[in-house]
Amino acid sequence: MREVTYYPGCSLHGTAREYDESFRGVSKLLDVSLHELEGWTCCGSTSAHCSDEALAVALPVRNLRIAERHDREMVVPCVACYSRFKAAEAGAKAHPEYLSSPYEAKVLVRYALDFFCDAAMIEALKAKIVKPLTGLKVACYYGCLAVRPPELTGVKQYENPVHMDRLMELLGAEAVPWSYKTDCCGASLVMTRTDIVVNLSQRILSMAMEAGADCIVTGCTMCHANLDTRQAGLRAEGGRNAIPVLYFTEAMGLAMGHRETGKWLGRHVTDPVKVLADKGLL
Amino acid sequence: MQREAAKPVGGSFLEEVISESGVDIRGCYQCRKCSAGCPVVSAMDMIPNRVIRRIQYGKREEVLRCGSIWVCASCHTCSVRCPNDIDFAHVMDALRHMALRSGIGVGEQIPVFHKAFLDSIKGTGRVHELSLIMRFKLKTRDFMKDAGLGWQMFRRGKIKLLPQGFSGGKEVKAIFDAYERGATR
Numbered sequence: 024m025r026e027v028t029y030y031p032g033c034s035l036h037g038t039a040r041e042y043d044e045s046f047r048g049v050s051k052l053l054d055v056s057l058h059e060l061e062g063w064t065c066c067g068s069t070s071a072h073c074s075d076e077a078l079a080v081a082l083p084v085r086n087l088r089i090a091e092r093h094d095r096e097m098v099v100p101c102v103a104c105y106s107r108f109k110a111a112e113a114g115a116k117a118h119p120e121y122l123s124s125p126y127e128a129k130v131l132v133r134y135a136l137d138f139f140c141d142a143a144m145i146e147a148l149k150a151k152i153v154k155p156l157t158g159l160k161v162a163c164y165y166g167c168l169a170v171r172p173p174e175l176t177g178v179k180q181y182e183n184p185v186h187m188d189r190l191m192e193l194l195g196a197e198a199v200p201w202s203y204k205t206d207c208c209g210a211s212l213v214m215t216r217t218d219i220v221v222n223l224s225q226r227i228l229s230m231a232m233e234a235g236a237d238c239i240v241t242g243c244t245m246c247h248a249n250l251d252t253r254q255a256g257l258r259a260e261g262g263r264n265a266i267p268v269l270y271f272t273e274a275m276g277l278a279m280g281h282r283e284t285g286k287w288l289g290r291h292v293t294d295p296v297k298v299l300a301d302k303g304l305l
Numbered sequence: 306m307q308r309e310a311a312k313p314v315g316g317s318f319l320e321e322v323i324s325e326s327g328v329d330i331r332g333c334y335q336c337r338k339c340s341a342g343c344p345v346v347s348a349m350d351m352i353p354n355r356v357i358r359r360i361q362y363g364k365r366e367e368v369l370r371c372g373s374i375w376v377c378a379s380c381h382t383c384s385v386r387c388p389n390d391i392d393f394a395h396v397m398d399a400l401r402h403m404a405l406r407s408g409i410g411v412g413e414q415i416p417v418f419h420k421a422f423l424d425s426i427k428g429t430g431r432v433h434e435l436s437l438i439m440r441f442k443l444k445t446r447d448f449m450k451d452a453g454l455g456w457q458m459f460r461r462g463k464i465k466l467l468p469q470g471f472s473g474g475k476e477v478k479a480i481f482d483a484y485e486r487g488a489t490r
Contacts, residue, residue: 033432038463064430064477069379070422073401073415074484081480082426117327123479171381172394181385207344207380214441215414216376217450219348252454290461292454 027138028090028097028130029057032104032244033065039101039244041287045272046100046135048281053139053147060089060097066107069211076114077121083111084122090130100135100272102243103210106168108132109175134176136169136242136271140186148193153280155195158302161274162236163187164227165204166246181205187271191240194278201234203227208249224253232260237298238267240274252292267295277304318365326399332389333357339383339393349373353383353393356400369404375415406487417444427481433468 035043050057067082087108090097099105112128119125138144170181178184182205188198206227209220228250231239241247250268257264268291276284277299285305288295299305323329339353346352351359351371359368368374374397383393405416421440425432438455442448458464 033434036431036469037434037465038458040463065426065432067426068422068432070419071426072379072398073375073419074405074423075402076398078423078480078484081483082477085476085480123483167378167380167382171385172392173385207378207382209345210378210380211418212345212376212378212415214438215418216348219345219376219378223344252458290463292457292461 025055025143026095027055027057028093028095029059030063030086030090030097030099030104030108031059032063032099032101033068034101034103034244034248038248039270041290042100042244042247042270042272044283045270045276045281045287048283048287049139049272049275049279052151052276052279052281053144055144057098058093058095060086062089066104066111068103068107072107072110076118079107080111080114080118080121083108084115084126087111087128087130087132088126090132096131096133096138098133098135098138100242100244102134102136102166102168103245105132105134106175113175134169134242136187136190139271139275140190145190145193148275148279151279152194154278154304156191156274156278156302156304157195159196159299159304160199160235160237161191161196161240161269162199162201162231162234162238163191163204163271164231164239164241164246164250164268166241166243167205167207167210169242170205187240187242190271191274194274196274199231199234199236201230201236203230208246210245210249213245213249213253220249221253224249225257228254228266229258229260232263232266236266237302238269238295240269240271242271254293265293267291267293267298269295318363318368319361321365321403322360322396322399325403326392326396328392328396328399330357330360330391330393330396333361333391334389336388338386338388342382342386344380344382345376345378348376357391357393357396366409368400369407369409370411372411372413374400374404375411375413414445417441423481427477429468430474430477431469433465435464435466436468 063086067079072079115126165184170178170184173181191198209223213220254265273287335354337354340346351373377397381394418441425437
């Protein structure tokens with residue numbers, strides 16, 4: 024049993040509910056015990072770092088100080104929160120004056136995708152695959168913050184990352200090569216400049232279809248929301264005008280035969296059930 | 306990243322930006338790689354390499370008033386591709402902070418959304434998405450936008466009607482008090 028602290032973040036308690044459910048589900052099957060961070064608050068997200076540097080450091084550090092009370096690594100599924108934690112660690116070091124008291128960054132913060140890609144978790148996962156995703160072509164979409172800035176994420180291949188591709192191949196899926204893995208979807212501009220987000224997201228969706236993918240797989244709540252919900256009017260590609268978008272944890276749950284996978288997938292706006300059923304996977 | 310290398314000195318707008326961001330933009334030789342790779346460049350009124358040039362020319366108001374600094378999605382593509390290691394995404398953050406503090410008006414709704422988002426955190430510690438959307442819509446008066454999508458998401462159990470309780474209110478309040486006083490700078 025591996026004990027970790029779990030920071031869900033605001034989205035996983037709302038629009039990214041299936042990410043929370045599938046993350047908890049696969050963690051349990053892989054013998055990872057999650058301890059939700061007690062009294063957690065928002066990381067500040069885009070709005071804090073666009074408004075004030077000290078605020079963007081202080082809000083994540085409040086959570087990191089709680090995490091430090093426990094001798095556990097902290098796993099963060101929302102890559103936007105993860106990015107703010109890593110930036111706050113660096114910011115607290117460079118600008119201690121931003122904080123009311125010093126913070127030493129002793130807790131190891133890990134993005135859920137990186138966590139499941141480490142050697143020990145891969146070994147555990149291998150033994151648990153009961154329904155390989157044979158015949159499913161996936162386009163792995165990392166988005167921005169899972170890889171950039173590389174000084175904070177530690178990802179070496181930040182222009183063409185492959186760790187999610189390898190994870191999907193381990194599950195039995197075929198990860199298609201494509202060139203939009205780390206292109207931006209427009210993220211939080213969806214509320215204010217929906218036009219930009221629709222434009223960027225539909226380009227990514229079209230390219231995934233052109234690459235022959237049956238579905239897109241991602242690990243970012245903002246990417247998922249934008250790609251899943253902004254498909255109206257999508258240019259038809261090879262007779263299709265929609266492509267489902269899965270969280271990588273949902274794909275893991277599917278391959279591990281988690282009995283609640285259908286419930287998670289039922290929360291999507293672009294229905295993934297038909298595509299997966301046609302492949303005999305659901 | 307050159308954040309540590311910058312030497313802040315008083316005076317010009319260029320020096321102010323270097324000091325605020327900690328990024329030395331004097332090394333920019335206008336190769337335009339930042340603008341070539343920028344995903345939102347078509348929606349910008351001043352493209353990234355021109356922002357740098359205008360800063361160097363000391364065009365303070367023109368730069369702080371431009372929509373580009375808000376349209377920037379902080380994707381960091383410019384920063385990783387710059388041949389001179391200029392972390393331009395961080396410069397954009399600094400320009401936004403300066404614009405907010407200077408009170409220079411912008412035509413974009415984006416800072417209005419950020420204010421609503423921060424008010425949400427200040428109020429309940431966490432962002433309750435439905436409250437945030439209502440807060441933002443009250444400011445923009447555009448109530449019907451995405452209403453159909455909202456309903457679809459509600460039916461799928463993705464919209465929570467009520468915010469959750471949380472602990473740590475005092476600490477969050479102290480963080481926002483400091484922010485509002487500008488005490489940390």
